[in-house]
Amino acid sequence: MNFLTASFADDFYLNFIKDDRYLWLVDGLKTTLIITILASLLGIVIGFLVAIIRSTYDKTGRPKLLNAICVVYLTVIRGTPSMIQLLIVNYVIFASVNLNKILVGTIAFGINSGAYVAEIVRSGIMSVDKGQTEAGRSLGLNFKQTMSMIVMPQAFKNVLPALVNELIVLLKETSIIGYIGMMDLTKGAMLIQSRTYNAFMPLIAAALIYLAIVMLLSFLMTRLERRLRKNERREG
Amino acid sequence: MNVEKGSVLIEVQGLEKAFGDNQVLDGITTDIHQGEVVVVIGPSGSGKSTFLRSLNLLETPTGGRILFEGTDITDPKVDINKHRQKIGMVFQQFNLFPHKTVKENIMMAPVKLKLMTQEEASRRAEELLARIGLPEKADTYPDMLSGGQKQRVAIARALAMNPDVMLFDEPTSALDPEMVGEVLELMKELARSGMTMVVVTHEMGFAREVGTRVIFIDDGKIQEENEPAEFFANPKNPRLRDFLSKVL
Numbered sequence: 001m002n003f004l005t006a007s008f009a010d011d012f013y014l015n016f017i018k019d020d021r022y023l024w025l026v027d028g029l030k031t032t033l034i035i036t037i038l039a040s041l042l043g044i045v046i047g048f049l050v051a052i053i054r055s056t057y058d059k060t061g062r063p064k065l066l067n068a069i070c071v072v073y074l075t076v077i078r079g080t081p082s083m084i085q086l087l088i089v090n091y092v093i094f095a096s097v098n099l100n101k102i103l104v105g106t107i108a109f110g111i112n113s114g115a116y117v118a119e120i121v122r123s124g125i126m127s128v129d130k131g132q133t134e135a136g137r138s139l140g141l142n143f144k145q146t147m148s149m150i151v152m153p154q155a156f157k158n159v160l161p162a163l164v165n166e167l168i169v170l171l172k173e174t175s176i177i178g179y180i181g182m183m184d185l186t187k188g189a190m191l192i193q194s195r196t197y198n199a200f201m202p203l204i205a206a207a208l209i210y211l212a213i214v215m216l217l218s219f220l221m222t223r224l225e226r227r228l229r230k231n232e233r234r235e236g
Numbered sequence: 237m238n239v240e241k242g243s244v245l246i247e248v249q250g251l252e253k254a255f256g257d258n259q260v261l262d263g264i265t266t267d268i269h270q271g272e273v274v275v276v277i278g279p280s281g282s283g284k285s286t287f288l289r290s291l292n293l294l295e296t297p298t299g300g301r302i303l304f305e306g307t308d309i310t311d312p313k314v315d316i317n318k319h320r321q322k323i324g325m326v327f328q329q330f331n332l333f334p335h336k337t338v339k340e341n342i343m344m345a346p347v348k349l350k351l352m353t354q355e356e357a358s359r360r361a362e363e364l365l366a367r368i369g370l371p372e373k374a375d376t377y378p379d380m381l382s383g384g385q386k387q388r389v390a391i392a393r394a395l396a397m398n399p400d401v402m403l404f405d406e407p408t409s410a411l412d413p414e415m416v417g418e419v420l421e422l423m424k425e426l427a428r429s430g431m432t433m434v435v436v437t438h439e440m441g442f443a444r445e446v447g448t449r450v451i452f453i454d455d456g457k458i459q460e461e462n463e464p465a466e467f468f469a470n471p472k473n474p475r476l477r478d479f480l481s482k483v484l
Contacts (some may be wrong), residue, residue, distance in 0.1 A: 135331035139345035140321030
């Protein structure tokens, strides 16, 4: 038993304390978080735009060209691996420009996430009863006003769990960014491993950090959801 | 809108509506006059709801014309939103906005469409809530109301726009029996106040008591129309006779 604890402490020292190796995890985590936040913002912007264009087309038959572009975008992004997309963005699209890697990652993951957000939001818009639109229109509100004041707030509430889930997926997906030469949490752990020849400590540490963030997000989501649902509960 | 009593508010001319091969409305022609309470009855699938929903273009007609206050609203160049502001509509399923309080439901359209300021709309909402007997529900969310209360709020929401005509699409059909009375009572009060109303309903008592005219639609056509006493006492159309024998 003594031997085991002693060996754990030694391993811990070797992997995290010696030469300040824990800093690789800290720096990597920073990159992971920055890319996740920026890409999710970009994804939400793209996703809402695409969802609105697609559902407007579903309801009114216009705009035809924009809708066609959106369909191609969704098909390509959802039909190819995100790793390939990341490599293409880095080595093909931005091959000749010396762009900040954070920006490259943000663009690649943002474009990827946008496709999934778009389908989530579109399903949310479809989940709102047709009668809500009819009620809005019958009062003289135009399509845009009805969408923004009546349909979207309800759609957003309906898809909030799915959106947080997409954020969780995105966070974990960024672990492939090491392939374009960035040090994120995963790459940081691998660098420690390459120095210490110990796989267990750094990889488990990285896994626990991802897990902790995901659990925190789920917890926040549950609370937010409960607040948003307040007006749906009946008295008594 | 100052229209003298009895003048024509809505002119329906040869109205047609087809969903694919299914001809739901097959040439409906009738006039709705100021102050009338027109009750539309008919078997399910007869086209009566489609007829009502065409009057504010929630259904786009595939033929014929609808003139509202003299304007052909089936003309694609017409800004239908402007005219819908003057045509109130009450739905079978209430369709209150669940993310807004009762008062916000009533205030939303007049404020958003800049017909009233926030304060004016608030005062108007309070007046209407008092009129429908629910002043204490202003800050409640719709899901906490009973069906009858929801429908009364939906009526108030439509009235907030000061419409020239109110359309009712089976307003009591989704209600528990004990709540039908409160909604019909409010509609009667509305009729007595001179509101022009077009009501699709199965409530024959309402038709008889409040209606100024009853229209029987079947197979997408007006089969018979008359003032209520005569309509119910001496139905001429065999289909109407058959229908009345089932519902009365």
